[in-house]
Amino acid sequence: MLDIKFIRENTKLVKEAAKNKNIKVDIGELLKLDEEKREAQTKIDNLRAQRNELASAAKGGKPIAKQIAKGKNLKEEIAKLEREIENVNVKYTEILERVPNLHHPDAPIGKDDNDNKEVEIVGKPTKFNFEPKNHLELGKSLDLLDFETAAEVSGNGFYYLKNELALLEFALVQFVLEKLVKKGFIPFSTPDLARGFAMKGTGYNPRGNEDQIYEIKGEDLSLIATAEITLGSYLANKILAKKDLPIKYVGFSHCFRKEGGAYGKESRGLYRVHQFSKVEMFIFSAPEQSDDLLEEMKEIEKEIYGELKIPFRVLNICTGDLGAPAYRKYDLEAWLPMKNNWGEITSCSNCTDFQSRRLNIKYKDNDGKTKLVHTLNGTAMAFTRVPIAILENFQQADGSVKIPKVLKKYMPSLVITPK
């Protein structure tokens, strides 16, 4: 959420950012409602001031009949105005919550993911001197994946990881947590469900248009789509000390997404599913630190996939593909032989104060004032996309799959062979 005062004072900038982000929102209408709201609020405040004055005049003894009558009258007037302002408020909030964050000047202006800018390529697209299989075929021949049974038990979009692939998930968790803890991140295993305020505060509105979120019937709870929700909300309503910033968290959770209608060749198998495990980074920082920290996150991601020897490229995400909360974003895309193309494996964003405003996370600055922190989030590892990349890129002519050497201490064997 943006600050209404900021929108008032920087209307042009906000309008332009929304346009660049390809998000339709009527800023003019918002400002009109804002004015109506303030006008009505001033009236109410004045009436309340009268009421307070009356109450303190009557203090100590019994109020006389005239005072009581006046008080009753004021009470009714206030109630009436409050009902009126409520209507305006609903419309106002609805628009305000749709106003997107600004974007970094270096985020390329563009319409959609076609306009994302390739920053660099690390490694080379894998070439095979045999006919490569996709991860579904490998999963079947090596007995690593079972979609059929999962479909019966849980439905379309679910899966069982079996044998070495089940072990691989935990090996990768260990590998990535160990690395991040060494870099000063505090490790978490978070709840997989969160309340409405946490969902909304981080920008995952359960009742939003692009409904991705599973809600628990009859409860103010949803299944989280990412640990960003639980990690970001961990410090909600807190005032942090400047000397403690940046605060770096890394959390493991399961992630749940409806992915309604997301079928097609490109999203087969493990690529797009309703549930997966993920290790997520989350940073709370002072405003002046967040630009550098995003670069740092991107470097950490590069280090992880570099060590796994998975070929990948880095994208600087364009304005139209940033989404509402992100000010700047980098994606890493791994080479996926199934797609014969790159496919997203990580994403890291600087959300500046867009999340912290709603989550109410502040810090006390050197000048004694409390200010909103900046928040950043980034995928350390998603345990669907990475197994795809490993299976498909590291398959051998004999049908076996080699496991990256850096996982040696976490895996019983560095090769998966047919049973």
Added chain:
RNA sequence: GGAGGAGUGGCUGAGUGGUUGAAGGCGCCGCUCUCGAAAAGCGGUAGGCGUGCAAGCGCCUCGUGGGUUCAAAUCCCACCUCCUCCGCCA
């Protein structure tokens, strides 16, 4: 799930329906003292919104949301969370 108790500022902790936005303590900031520090003393110290060049003024906030009242931290209702005991359980 059942029975009791409790939620007050950065923390702790008082609070009789009416000078309580809130005592005291701790912490933090400033000053005095000191070569410096500690200790001690003095002073300051919640956030949000509106208005104003500013000083200021007004409104809101005592877990959350409603209600009663001329007036609510204080009374009533619902919900949330925590504590104790019982039950159940990995």
